[in-house]
Amino acid sequence: MRIIITVTNLKDWDFNIQGVEVITGKQYLTDSQYSKIKNARVFNLSRNYKYQSTGxxxxxxxxxxxxxxxxxxxxIQDMKSAAVIKILSTELEALIQKSLKDIKSDKFTLSVYFGKNLSKKYDALSGQLFNLFQSPFIRAHFSYANDKWFLQNIFxxxxxxxxxxxxxxVEMATKKYFEAKRFSVPVRNTSGYDMAILWDPLEKTAPSSEKTLQKxxxxxxxxxxxxxxxTKDDYSELSSYDALFIRETTAVNHHxxxxxxxxxxEGLVVVDDPESIIKCSNKVYLAELLKMxxxxxxxxxxxxxxxxxxAPDILGFPIILKQPDSAFSQGVSKAQNLAEYELKVASLLEKSDLIIGQQFLQTDFDWRVGVFNGEAIYACKYFMSKQHWQIVNWNKEGGGSYGKVETLPVEMAPQALIKMAEKLSKLIGDSLYGVDIKQKGQKFYVIEINDNPNIDTGxxxxxxxxxxxxKMMDVFLERIQKSKQIIS
Structure with missing residues (x-):
């Protein structure tokens, strides 16, 4: 990969870094050779990033x-937005308080150079700020008020x-950054596409095991x-890929x-996309979508x-209660009577203004149809956990207790089931979904649709x-090629 650093004036760059090309921003914009480069990373160190400026x-x-x-x-836009700064800095609140607890004044400025600060005690905070606001050199201003530190602005x-x-x-930090593996590898002799697979090695209920990820x-x-x-610590490297495949349990208020x-x-092909995460993670949205x-x-x-x-008069008992962002049997409970209902609803409404109440349908299993790019790719029967009404019993000691799973060829599953799953998926998007459906006799009932469904070996x-x-990688390849306007 060709590494290019752009500056307003060549005198602005006073560092000796091997393997990088330093040019002016004007050169990058006007010299036709740079428009022909196929694989480059451009570190923009212009003096000005204002709208329609050279930077x-x-x-x-x-x-x-x-x-x-x-x-x-x-x-650039995120750094200008007070709202974005407030939202993203909320994720770092504990780290900010811990890192700045010994500061005696009510103002503090932190200079971050490729994720590093001169003082090692600020390295964790510097690294996370670089992850959130990826720019070579950044300066963050913090203020202390109401017994707390706040990120005031960053640029x-x-x-x-x-x-x-x-x-x-700074020269040492810059050298270390550019000597990292991602920049020292030669140009690949493949088609040159890179995919990042986001996972959490410590997640106990991950949608795919490490063995499956290797597949x-x-x-x-x-x-x-x-x-x-x-992992989540590689946020700053995201722009160096062509595609992102999320294989970690997703949520809106989450990394x-x-x-x-x-x-x-950044223009990457991404599965699952943010719109799908928003729509699938909220059961209130799903209820309205199914109704419409x-x-x-x-x-x-x-x-x-x-x-x-x-709800009790309309649904009868037992009633299934769901918090809006419930997933894979978690955040879902059953109220057997009015006393249980009132207690559980009161608890759920403390966390969300809207929750879901649903009629209970007793079945031995739930269908799960995996859909990718609008097409069903697997069909499973997830049987209920032993002596439990869900496919996972989270009340068991030592983690969840799962029921057995039976996988069928898509063409052997009921076609009404497959059509229902594909129809609902297309109403959400063209990403990867798991559609949960119950069957009573010959009728099928949608329970929910989840982004980022389980795909595991065996x-x-x-x-x-x-x-x-x-089959899934064929879809990724087609989308990457389309994003780069390459005709295979």
Whole structure:
């Protein structure tokens, strides 16, 4: 990968870094040779990023040329937005308080150079700020009020803004950054596509095991895509990939959603995309969607403080209660009688203004149909956990207790089931979904749809085996090629 540093004036760059090309922003914009480069990363150290300035256009044209710009246009805009700064800094609140607890004044400025600060005690905070606001050199201002530290603002700085006493350290930090593996590897002899697979090695209920993730990586390689595992700490490296595949349980108020948002903003192919995460993670949205499109589902009521007494009369007992962002049997409970109902509803309404009440349908199993790119790719029967009404019993000691799973060829599953799953998926998008459906006699009822469904060795891949992973990588390859306007 070609590494390019753009500056307003060549005198602004006073560091000796091997393997990088330093040019002016004007050169990058006007010299035709740079528009022809196929694989480049552009570190934009312009003096000015204002709208329609040279610095702004460097990052904008880098995106058009399919180069990876640091900072990207989205990062530049994020730094200007007080609302974005407030939201993202909330994620770092505990780290901010811990890092700055010994500061005696009510103001503090932190200079971050490729994720590092001169003082090691601020390295954790510096690294996270660099992850959130990826720009070579940044300066963050903090204020102390009401017994707490707050991130007031953050903005990129140029090499010329680096104090003289910092320059030796900055040169060392910059060298270490560019010597990292991602920048030292030669240009690949494959089609040159990179995929990041986001996972959490410590997650106990991950949608795919590490063994399964290796199957995805192997399948990707067969399609000319170099895939590798990343974690939440690799946020700053996201722009160096062509695709992001999230294999960690997602939520809106979570780093997985932030990864999806940034990947989309950077022009990556992303599964699951942020819109799918928003829609699938909220059962209130799903209830309204099913109603609008007249899809069969158990009798459902959106419960709020003003109608809380109506649900028992309409649904009868037992009643299934769901918090809006429930997933895979968690956040779902059953009220057997009015006393249980009142207690559980009161608890749920403390966390959300709207919750879901649903008629209970007793079945031995739930269908789960996996849908990707609008097409069903697997069909499973998830049987209820022993002596329990859900497929996972989270009340068991030592973690959840699962029921057995039976996987069928998609063509052997009831076609009404497959059509229902594909129809609902298309109403959400074209990402990867798991549609949960109950069957009573010959009728099917949608229970919910989840983004980022389970795909694991010996279960969801029991029929197609390695063909399942290859089939999915075909979709990724087609989308990457389309995003780069390459005709295969």
């Amino acid at each position: 702004y256009y460097v990052s904008l044209l880098a995106a058009a040329r399919k180069h990876k710009a640091v900072p990207s246009i989205s990062t 990129p700085i140029t090499a010329g803004d680096v104090p003289g006493e910092h320059k030796e350290f 995805f990586i192997k399948a990707a390689a067969q399609k000319g895509i170099q895939a590798e595992l990343i 997985t959603f932030r990864f999806a948002q940034r990947a989309k903003a 499109h007249q899809m069969d589902a158990p009798e459902t009521i959106i419960i709020h403080k003003d109608n809380v007494n109506l 279960i969801e891949d029991a029929i197609l085996k390695d063909k399942l992973y290859l």
